[in-house]
Amino acid sequence: MTTISKVRYSRRSLLKSGGAAVAAAALPAPMVWGQETKNITLRQFGTGVSNLNDVATKVKEDLGFTLEMTALDSDSVTQRAATQPDSFDIADIEYWICKKVWPTGNLQAMDTSKIANYDKIVGIFRDGKLTPESTIAQGTAPHTVGFTSGVNDTDFVNEESGWMTLIPTIYNADTLGIRPDLIGRPISNWSELLNPEFKGKASILDISSIGIMDMAMVVESMGEYTYPDKGNMTKEEIDLTLGIFTEAKKNGQFRAFWKSFDESVNLMASGEVVIQSMWSPAITAVRSQGIPCVYQPLEEGYRSWGGGIGLSASLSGMELDAAYEYINWYLSGWVGGFLMRQGYYSAVPETSKDYMSADEWGFWFEGKEAQGDITNPFGQVMEKAGATRDGGSFYDRMGAVACWNAVMDENQYMVRKWNEFIAS
Amino acid sequence: MRNHSIIGWLLATPLTLVLLVFLVAPILMIVTVSFWGATEWSIYPAFQFDNYEFLLGSNVTYRVFFNTFKYALITWAFTLLIGFTVAYYLAFHIRSQTWQIALFLLCTIPFLTSNIIRMISWIPFLGRNGIANSTLMSMGVIDEPLEWLLFSDFSVILAFVHLYTLFMVVPIFNTMMRIDKSLIEAAADNGATGWQTQWHVIVPLTKPGIMIGTIFVVALVMGDFITVRFMSGSQSANVGRMIQNDIALLQYPSASATAVILLITVLLLIGTLLRFVDIRKEL
Numbered sequence: 001m002t003t004i005s006k007v008r009y010s011r012r013s014l015l016k017s018g019g020a021a022v023a024a025a026a027l028p029a030p031m032v033w034g035q036e037t038k039n040i041t042l043r044q045f046g047t048g049v050s051n052l053n054d055v056a057t058k059v060k061e062d063l064g065f066t067l068e069m070t071a072l073d074s075d076s077v078t079q080r081a082a083t084q085p086d087s088f089d090i091a092d093i094e095y096w097i098c099k100k101v102w103p104t105g106n107l108q109a110m111d112t113s114k115i116a117n118y119d120k121i122v123g124i125f126r127d128g129k130l131t132p133e134s135t136i137a138q139g140t141a142p143h144t145v146g147f148t149s150g151v152n153d154t155d156f157v158n159e160e161s162g163w164m165t166l167i168p169t170i171y172n173a174d175t176l177g178i179r180p181d182l183i184g185r186p187i188s189n190w191s192e193l194l195n196p197e198f199k200g201k202a203s204i205l206d207i208s209s210i211g212i213m214d215m216a217m218v219v220e221s222m223g224e225y226t227y228p229d230k231g232n233m234t235k236e237e238i239d240l241t242l243g244i245f246t247e248a249k250k251n252g253q254f255r256a257f258w259k260s261f262d263e264s265v266n267l268m269a270s271g272e273v274v275i276q277s278m279w280s281p282a283i284t285a286v287r288s289q290g291i292p293c294v295y296q297p298l299e300e301g302y303r304s305w306g307g308g309i310g311l312s313a314s315l316s317g318m319e320l321d322a323a324y325e326y327i328n329w330y331l332s333g334w335v336g337g338f339l340m341r342q343g344y345y346s347a348v349p350e351t352s353k354d355y356m357s358a359d360e361w362g363f364w365f366e367g368k369e370a371q372g373d374i375t376n377p378f379g380q381v382m383e384k385a386g387a388t389r390d391g392g393s394f395y396d397r398m399g400a401v402a403c404w405n406a407v408m409d410e411n412q413y414m415v416r417k418w419n420e421f422i423a424s
Numbered sequence: 425m426r427n428h429s430i431i432g433w434l435l436a437t438p439l440t441l442v443l444l445v446f447l448v449a450p451i452l453m454i455v456t457v458s459f460w461g462a463t464e465w466s467i468y469p470a471f472q473f474d475n476y477e478f479l480l481g482s483n484v485t486y487r488v489f490f491n492t493f494k495y496a497l498i499t500w501a502f503t504l505l506i507g508f509t510v511a512y513y514l515a516f517h518i519r520s521q522t523w524q525i526a527l528f529l530l531c532t533i534p535f536l537t538s539n540i541i542r543m544i545s546w547i548p549f550l551g552r553n554g555i556a557n558s559t560l561m562s563m564g565v566i567d568e569p570l571e572w573l574l575f576s577d578f579s580v581i582l583a584f585v586h587l588y589t590l591f592m593v594v595p596i597f598n599t600m601m602r603i604d605k606s607l608i609e610a611a612a613d614n615g616a617t618g619w620q621t622q623w624h625v626i627v628p629l630t631k632p633g634i635m636i637g638t639i640f641v642v643a644l645v646m647g648d649f650i651t652v653r654f655m656s657g658s659q660s661a662n663v664g665r666m667i668q669n670d671i672a673l674l675q676y677p678s679a680s681a682t683a684v685i686l687l688i689t690v691l692l693l694i695g696t697l698l699r700f701v702d703i704r705k706e707l
Binding site: 075083208254255258259270424 | 463466482548552553554571575656659665669672
């Protein structure tokens with residue numbers, strides 16, 4: 001698969017044998033390979049959240065090589081990563097997908113010593129703790145599937161082994177989205193999703209591994225059951241959870257289920273639904289149409305998710321070097337700032353700070369009141385002066401995570417039952 | 425004589441090969457995989473009845489199959505009614521052939537746009553604050569928006585009828601055009617009323633067209649998944665949706681098992697339909 005040309009080989013060996021090793025080390029690799037990198041194309045695929053063409057454009061500008069992006073929904077991403085290892089070089093996937101895909105051996109581990117900002121990556125992705133006092137939330141917490149024992153290994157290890165499965169890039173804390181204008185009273189619990197008051201006006205997402213976690217939050221909040229571990233339910237717990245929701249479905253609680261981002265936006269913006277599971281940028285998309293929509297912080301806490309980039313096992317030679325370069329660039333701040341100005345968090349927040357204005361940093365990260373208009377990277381005004389972020393600062397939001405998106409031991413059973421829930 | 429049979433075999437070979445590669449082989453593959461096992465990320469060869477056991481042992485399956493038949497039956501009734509009427513009008517009420525062709529082409533114009541677009545454009549129309557509801561409310565017909573207009577069986581069937589009526593119009597129109605007009609005159613001469621002519625002359629002679637249209641519509645509705653997904657807001661399911669969910673979750677063996685059962689059901693259905701009319705004889 002490698003495309004290193006003979007010319008480059010000879011130049012490299014010349015440099016080495018010619019005693020110019022010092023010079024070679026002093027020159028950053030991309031300079032030496034300047035012309036060659038231009039011909040490299042890395043194929044990245046992943047969910048829509050971070051597969052943005054702006055990133056590809058900037059990569060071309062800063063690093064010189066071409067990044068081809070393909071955006072798919074979570075299920076298709078899993079499917080592709082698990083079944084078509086040669087169709088991609090870089091997989092931009094979520095940690096729960098990683099738990100499913102990693103054992104197939106389609107991805108290779110990354111050497112953390114080659115990651116310049118590794119030490120600055122937030123604790124959540126390393127030892128699992130946001131701050132030393134934090135407790136680790138239930139579910140597939142990123143650090144539990146973040147490390148493996150060696151480059152070609154397919155296991156997960158608990159300690160920071162020096163080999164990362166995914167380099168964390170983007171994450172957020174999710175909660176319910178509401179239409180405050182149509183609800184007209186404060187909402188502070190997950191249980192409101194099944195409140196008969198919103199009969200025919202509620203929605204939940206039809207992606208089993210995420211939806212089941214939202215359901216678990218609701219069931220616990222209703223006081224029906226307290227799970228020992230929401231992220232790893234037993235068959236009985238799965239039956240119980242889906243039983244409660246099947247009954248609600250039969251009673252006409254739900255207007256629709258959604259699977260893609262734009263469906264959730266349309267449901268909310270058209271007023272078909274007033275309360276539903278939602279993703280942060282979908283809230284923004286509704287609000288930018290001039291329709292009030294709140295990403296409501298709830299007492300029970302957030303359901304969180306994290307994504308990262310993994311390398312295809314077939315990546316080698318110059319492409320592999322380029323991929324490392326891309327990862328280092330990813331963590332160096334520009335992308336972080338780009339994502340944080342849309343309401344996500346970057347794995348290395350401190351590097352992103354340089355790419356955001358003080359006001360933006362204050363609003364998005366510190367939960368402070370906006371001093372002027374807050375615009376997203378595309379120039380749209382997201383919030384006016386005086387607004388504060390729903391849920392507050394980074395530490396308020398990420399510190400209140402109750403569970404992570406998860407894949408359970410009984411996943412197959414859950415999937416079948418989920419299928420029945422949708423079909424019933 | 426020998427030469428002839430060799431030529432015959434040779435002539436039949438290309439089609440046989442095409443059918444073997446593109447029809448028989450995939451079906452055999454699906455049947456084989458339906459006995460395999462699956463983990464979360466892979467499938468492994470085996471010979472087990474797990475998939476069928478789970479499928480046939482769950483009452484959800486029966487409800488979903490019932491739902492699929494329900495959609496097929498209702499859609500069939502409406503498309504037949506509309507299709508027959510449109511075809512009848514075109515064939516017997518429009519005198520000039522130019523107009524017949526022009527109006528027939530007019531019927532097909534919506535089909536120049538994408539299937540999905542035609543379906544999705546119903547959503548804003550039928551929504552809680554959509555055009556239908558706001559019009560009815562401003563006319564004072566209703567006070568509250570009608571909830572069942574969208575994301576219901578109503579909207580699913582509406583979309584099906586909208587999408588598939590043409591598949592009924594075309595074959596029926598085609599057979600009607602071949603009816604000898606003198607037969608209708610003969611019926612009139614013998615004192616038959618309009619309804620009698622309709623029922624005893626036109627309908628029997630149109631049967632092959634109706635049957636072909638029926639096969640089209642039933643097969644399309646039973647195999648559909650996307651219309652049901654969008655128009656019911658993922659709330660209802662038919663067999664196609666079940667298969668789609670399985671595939672999305674990498675459960676290929678289970679999807680194959682469902683596909684095999686669906687295939688058998690549809691074949692039985694079409695087999696039964698063909699008992700009523702011998703299409704070959706009447707074409």
